[in-house]
Amino acid sequence: MWPRRHALRALGASLALPALTPAFAQFRVEIRGVGGTQIPIALGRFRDEDRQPQSISAVVRADLERSGVFKVVDAPAPADENGLPDYNTLRSRGADWVVGGSASRLADGRVDVRFRLWDVVKGADQGGQSEPTQPADLRLAAHHISDLVYQKVTGERGVFSTRIAYVTKGGGKYTLRIADADGAGIVPALIDNEPIISPAWSPDGSELAFVTFHDKKAKVVIRNVHTGASREVAAFRGSNSAPAFSPDGRTLAVTLSKDGGSHVFLMDRSGANVRRVTESTGIDTEARFSPDGASLYFVSDRGGGPQIYRQPVAGGGATRVTYNGAYNISPSISPDGKLLAYISRGDGFKLMVMNLATNEVASVSDTNDDESPSFAPNGRYIIYATKAGGRDVLMVTTTDGKFKSTLVESGLDIREPVWGPFGR
Amino acid sequence: MIKNSGKMLLALASVAVVAGCASPTKLDKPVEVEKKDVTSQTTTTTQPSGNTVASTDMSSKPVVPITLDRVIYFDFDSYAVKDEFRPIVEAHAKLLKGNSSAKEVAEGHTDERGGSEYNLALGQKRAEAVVQQMKVLGVGDSQLEAVSYGKERPAVDGHDEAAWAKNRRVELRSK
Numbered sequence: 001m002w003p004r005r006h007a008l009r010a011l012g013a014s015l016a017l018p019a020l021t022p023a024f025a026q027f028r029v030e031i032r033g034v035g036g037t038q039i040p041i042a043l044g045r046f047r048d049e050d051r052q053p054q055s056i057s058a059v060v061r062a063d064l065e066r067s068g069v070f071k072v073v074d075a076p077a078p079a080d081e082n083g084l085p086d087y088n089t090l091r092s093r094g095a096d097w098v099v100g101g102s103a104s105r106l107a108d109g110r111v112d113v114r115f116r117l118w119d120v121v122k123g124a125d126q127g128g129q130s131e132p133t134q135p136a137d138l139r140l141a142a143h144h145i146s147d148l149v150y151q152k153v154t155g156e157r158g159v160f161s162t163r164i165a166y167v168t169k170g171g172g173k174y175t176l177r178i179a180d181a182d183g184a185g186i187v188p189a190l191i192d193n194e195p196i197i198s199p200a201w202s203p204d205g206s207e208l209a210f211v212t213f214h215d216k217k218a219k220v221v222i223r224n225v226h227t228g229a230s231r232e233v234a235a236f237r238g239s240n241s242a243p244a245f246s247p248d249g250r251t252l253a254v255t256l257s258k259d260g261g262s263h264v265f266l267m268d269r270s271g272a273n274v275r276r277v278t279e280s281t282g283i284d285t286e287a288r289f290s291p292d293g294a295s296l297y298f299v300s301d302r303g304g305g306p307q308i309y310r311q312p313v314a315g316g317g318a319t320r321v322t323y324n325g326a327y328n329i330s331p332s333i334s335p336d337g338k339l340l341a342y343i344s345r346g347d348g349f350k351l352m353v354m355n356l357a358t359n360e361v362a363s364v365s366d367t368n369d370d371e372s373p374s375f376a377p378n379g380r381y382i383i384y385a386t387k388a389g390g391r392d393v394l395m396v397t398t399t400d401g402k403f404k405s406t407l408v409e410s411g412l413d414i415r416e417p418v419w420g421p422f423g424r
Numbered sequence: 425m426i427k428n429s430g431k432m433l434l435a436l437a438s439v440a441v442v443a444g445c446a447s448p449t450k451l452d453k454p455v456e457v458e459k460k461d462v463t464s465q466t467t468t469t470t471q472p473s474g475n476t477v478a479s480t481d482m483s484s485k486p487v488v489p490i491t492l493d494r495v496i497y498f499d500f501d502s503y504a505v506k507d508e509f510r511p512i513v514e515a516h517a518k519l520l521k522g523n524s525s526a527k528e529v530a531e532g533h534t535d536e537r538g539g540s541e542y543n544l545a546l547g548q549k550r551a552e553a554v555v556q557q558m559k560v561l562g563v564g565d566s567q568l569e570a571v572s573y574g575k576e577r578p579a580v581d582g583h584d585e586a587a588w589a590k591n592r593r594v595e596l597r598s599k
Binding site: 197198211213237238260262283299306327329330343345372 | 529537538539540541542544545546548549552569570571572573574576
């Protein structure tokens with residue numbers, strides 16, 4: 001994943017880094033866990049960032065620490081992207097990489113957010129970027145820097161500029177919210193007196209499908225997150241629920257009870273051309289497309305208790321996927337199609353991750369009320385809802401369970417998280 | 425973003441600035457933040473879709489007398505209507521058969537344990553069991569709809585068996 005010199009550098013102690021998200025965030029981010037290997041990186045304050053409404057380096061630092069991949073070490077960084085690193089001092093302080101940058105006001109009112117990354121071990125400039133940014137968008141520009149640093153160092157795309165959607169309940173109101181992946185920048189997309197469940201992103205991140213009980217029964221609605229325009233796509237007799245977009249965004253899988261029982265149907269994203277795809281006499285629900293769009297994973301009680309099955313979208317028999325335990329629900333498939341995250345009932349409700357090639361299953365949570373797992377678009381993290389320390393929280397874990405960060409929103413029930421695609 | 429990140433990578437690769445070459449224009453090609461995305465997102469605040477909720481709206485013509493019991497409770501993991509609730513089902517069936525324009529909704533609920541979607545399906549199964557009994561008693565198909573709230577609308581708060589038992593239920597209400 002990254003050069004061997006990093007892999008040899010294990011961080012022995014458990015971390016206790018209170019990385020408070022600044023400014024208007026209502027979330028508090030807490031990090032814990034033992035990072036197996038962490039890459040030491042030095043990060044200076046960006047020149048002139050104190051004159052801007054948002055500190056760039058603080059956001060980048062919090063991103064890198066929350067990733068579990070980096071350890072930010074105390075070592076001198078260049079004054080800005082044009083400086084020269086003091087390689088000897090950086091090496092003596094154990095930094096393998098260093099980032100410097102600036103945030104200068106342009107004549108048109110924008111802020112030119114610049115950074116450069118250096119490889120300290122090689123003593124080499126690794127490139128940089130300049131991003132003229134509206135002052136209100138400085139957090140996003142900072143997340144872009146984090147994404148590029150993550151990608152340059154690990155070879156994989158960062159998810160710092162992605163968003164999550166989730167539902168809160170409090171004061172008798174249900175609110176569908178959208179936030180940055182670090183829990184900042186929370187936007188309430190929809191507020192209702194009736195429950196909202198099962199949000200699902202369209203692959204391009206422009207729409208959210210979800211289940212609303214606004215009309216005293218479960219209906220599936222698709223909402224444009226930019227314009228707020230909503231359209232009902234499934235409002236048949238009985239319950240309409242569990243929406244999931246196909247990878248190409250053209251098809252929606254839903255659970256309908258219009259024919260009696262609960263079964264999985266496909267429809268065009270307009271709501272037209274409804275056809276049933278699962279056949280059982282019991283419950284079939286929570287369908288998810290495989291990343292290649294060819295298969296559906298779904299929950300069925302056809303064998304007794306709920307288990308996860310897989311079935312070709314084109315038709316054909318279903319194959320049972322989960323065998324451990326009597327109650328396995330809420331499948332989420334990693335973007336590379338190799339991992340299945342789901343919730344298993346044992347002593348409690350636990351997040352499990354199955355390697356679909358070997359069928360090995362690992363428990364990756366240390367909580368007992370886990371719900372609604374959802375993979376990050378780079379496949380490295382899973383977000384889920386749970387209770388920790390008596391509070392409702394959203395938890396982000398690496399897929400091996402070794403590193404976790406907690407998003408806490410005080411005083412509210414917080415549920416149904418779903419990680420949005422790359423794309424901002 | 426895909427296009428954007430391509431630019432960024434190009435920028436990363438192409439920059440090998442010699443120290444002292446500080447001209448901003450020689451650094452990188454500026455990469456625009458996608459303003460449309462961000463600004464439009466921040467204006468996407470809080471318009472509830474469609475009509476606002478009138479949650480106090482009881483049906484305009486109450487078909488079910490207020491004295492008629494309308495809640496049927498279920499055992500854990502069960503969808504069978506127990507004999508003790510048979511009189512409730514029969515009373516509602518009689519009422520609907522006596523008024524072919526009357527309609528009722530059977531609203532299924534579960535306790536709080538488990539996933540929201542699977543519980544929605546379980547509540548639907550309970551509601552359909554009640555509807556099926558009423559159909560057997562002669563109520564017309566068009567007079568009944570089975571729906572579910574799953575675990576979203578508990579009748580009582582609490583996290584013990586006493587609370588759960590009160591929440592595993594089907595409520596009959598006029599439509």
